[in-house]
Amino acid sequence: MENAVVLIVGAGPSGLAMAGCLTQHSIPYVILEREDCYASLWKKRTYDRLGLHLAKEFCFLPHKTLPPDAPTFMPKHYFLRYVDEYVSEFKINPRYHRSVESAFFDEAEKKWRIEANNTLEGSMEVYSAEFLVVATGENCEGFIPSLPGLDSFPGDILHSNRYKSGSKYKSKDVLVVGCGNSGMEIAYDLVDHGARTSIVIRSPLHVLTKELVHRGMSLLKYIPVYMVDAVITMLARLEYGDLTKYGIYKPKRGPFANKTATGRSPVIDVGTIKKIQDGEIEVVSDISSINKNNVVLKNGIEKKFDAIVFATGYRSTANKWLKDYKYALNGEGMPKNSFPEHWKGEKGLYCAGLSRRGLFGVSMDAQAIANDINKLTSGIN
Ligand SMILES: Cc1cc2nc3c(=O)[nH]c(=O)nc-3n(C[C@H](O)[C@H](O)[C@H](O)COP(=O)(O)OP(=O)(O)OC[C@H]3O[C@@H](n4cnc5c(N)ncnc54)[C@H](O)[C@@H]3O)c2cc1C
Ligand SMILES: NC(=O)C1=CN([C@@H]2O[C@H](COP(=O)(O)OP(=O)(O)OC[C@H]3O[C@@H](n4cnc5c(N)ncnc54)[C@H](OP(=O)(O)O)[C@@H]3O)[C@@H](O)[C@H]2O)C=CC1
Numbered sequence: 001m002e003n004a005v006v007l008i009v010g011a012g013p014s015g016l017a018m019a020g021c022l023t024q025h026s027i028p029y030v031i032l033e034r035e036d037c038y039a040s041l042w043k044k045r046t047y048d049r050l051g052l053h054l055a056k057e058f059c060f061l062p063h064k065t066l067p068p069d070a071p072t073f074m075p076k077h078y079f080l081r082y083v084d085e086y087v088s089e090f091k092i093n094p095r096y097h098r099s100v101e102s103a104f105f106d107e108a109e110k111k112w113r114i115e116a117n118n119t120l121e122g123s124m125e126v127y128s129a130e131f132l133v134v135a136t137g138e139n140c141e142g143f144i145p146s147l148p149g150l151d152s153f154p155g156d157i158l159h160s161n162r163y164k165s166g167s168k169y170k171s172k173d174v175l176v177v178g179c180g181n182s183g184m185e186i187a188y189d190l191v192d193h194g195a196r197t198s199i200v201i202r203s204p205l206h207v208l209t210k211e212l213v214h215r216g217m218s219l220l221k222y223i224p225v226y227m228v229d230a231v232i233t234m235l236a237r238l239e240y241g242d243l244t245k246y247g248i249y250k251p252k253r254g255p256f257a258n259k260t261a262t263g264r265s266p267v268i269d270v271g272t273i274k275k276i277q278d279g280e281i282e283v284v285s286d287i288s289s290i291n292k293n294n295v296v297l298k299n300g301i302e303k304k305f306d307a308i309v310f311a312t313g314y315r316s317t318a319n320k321w322l323k324d325y326k327y328a329l330n331g332e333g334m335p336k337n338s339f340p341e342h343w344k345g346e347k348g349l350y351c352a353g354l355s356r357r358g359l360f361g362v363s364m365d366a367q368a369i370a371n372d373i374n375k376l377t378s379g380i381n
């Protein structure tokens, strides 16, 4: 058994930000990561054309600024280069191929006991830690809904986290299920590669440009959210016109109030809306069942597809391996406390990056957690 002061599970931006902050306080830590690299979501499970939707002032990690000439909206590779520099500057050395499979609070020892599968060696490793930080992310596992007849579909079925580009779908009929930021951008990419593309839109959504989101986030510093929402919704209407004829309806709450209330981001349009308006992407209603290549929609229409991309979102899985999740999380593996106290659990348990606030939220959490651990370890309560 190995002893650690702080044990961090996950070497994504949250785990790395934790490492950066703990280093500032000279607090030792160990990071366990199931994959063979850091930032594995960004490196392995995102599509090729991904760029950051939020402006650079919301997309950096604690204690390291972005280069002054960084583009306002960074491409993925630019952000990853910054992450590489972060890792070398803070000398972060995660232990790779360590999949954490169980963790519980040992009441006798008053410490966390963590078991990780060393997937390279096929052995179990045991760690004990005073503080445990869950940094496994809200995008830990791709979610695919169970639909009647899905098993009978003979073509490609993939979650958006396995989609790279539309190059192999030229002249194919592809259905994208889900119209969050992933689904909308993947639909664009498919058309760009010559696929005949349809997208399932079953609920209301806000569509904004990245410039409008940037403007809205800047305005939020000065005026209340309902005013920001009113201004930004009006500007979006001028930009896109009435989208209801394409099956796109707005939620009752404004885009920023909705983000705060539900965590759901507005769709930040990368050109998909124009392709919908031009008839290059067809919006279809929710799926009722699947029979081989035929997809039966809830409005009774039946369409044939060669492939289905499920851009139906993600789940946190921390509640599965963290046996005593109740000290910080709910049954969905998300924080049990509400924002802004969401990061702090009991008995030295914390969660970073589960506030549905992107990289900005990641940085805030890591700083708050490291400050709290610093206070506790220096005996200032
Ligand atoms: C397609 C996509 C695009 C995004 N774009 C943006 C954006 O532009 N801007 C923004 O602010 N946010 C964006 N996000 C949100 C994203 O959640 C954050 O950017 C960021 O990746 C969160 O970091 P994280 O470390 O919390 O989680 P992750 O990046 O998911 O990292 C978690 C790490 O934990 C590891 N892990 C999981 N379970 C275990 C286990 N049991 N044992 C050991 N290791 C484990 C995983 O392998 C992974 O490396 C995007 C998300 C997606 C899906
Ligand atoms: N460049 C960037 O910055 C990007 C950022 N992201 C971020 O990553 C996170 C994850 O995004 P994303 O992958 O789009 O996931 P989301 O959870 O945001 O969206 C999931 C979508 O799938 C739909 N859906 C879920 N279940 C079903 C079902 N059974 N049938 C039909 N539709 C269904 C949802 O609709 P409903 O509302 O009806 O449930 C929703 O439209 C978000 O925070 C997003 O903003 C993603 C891509 C790019």
Ligand SMILES: O=C(O)C(=O)Cc1c[nH]c2ccccc12
Residues within 6 Å of the ligand: 053, 054, 213, 256, 259, 265, 266, 356, 357, 358, 359, 360
């Ligand atoms: O990409 C995401 O989903 C994010 O969570 C980033 C984000 C944080 N606050 C926002 C407000 C509007 C749009 C996106 C975000």
